[in-house]
Amino acid sequence: MANITKASYIICITLFYASTVLIFTTTPFVSAQCQGDFQGLIQNCAQYVRIPGPKVNPSQECCNVIRGVDIPCICQHLTQKAESIVSLEKAAFVTAFCGKPLAPGTKCGSYTVPSMV
Secondary structure, X not given: OHHHHHHHHHHHHHHHHHXXXXXXXXXXXXXXXXXXXXXXXXXXXXXXXXXXXXXXXXOHHHHHHHOOOOHHHHHHOOOHHHHXXXXXXXXXXXXXXXXXXXXXXXXXXXXXXXXXX
16 A cells, blocks of 8 residues: 555656646746746646646635736647646636636637636
8 A cells, every 4th residue: 555655656746847847848938928927827826727636726826826927828829748737628717716717719729718617
């Protein structure tokens, strides 16, 4: 049982570092194109939009950052690498929860925001 727990821990740590590296490799390009606090976005919101896990309400800190970021611009510049670790459905949920919903029909990477998020 201890080996399973240790293996799960190692996998989680590995995925965390891999996702952080992937996010940071796309950040310079996106931040050059779009306005906002991308470091803050990664630090405060990444845990709410990762592919594994359930949808959960974001923190107030995440919402504060979301309100100052040009989300539609980010959507236009998402890379396939970013899409491989970020659930765009969760990202649409988080932005809506934070009071900055994406309009229905908006394309965010390969994801199209449905009528009801």
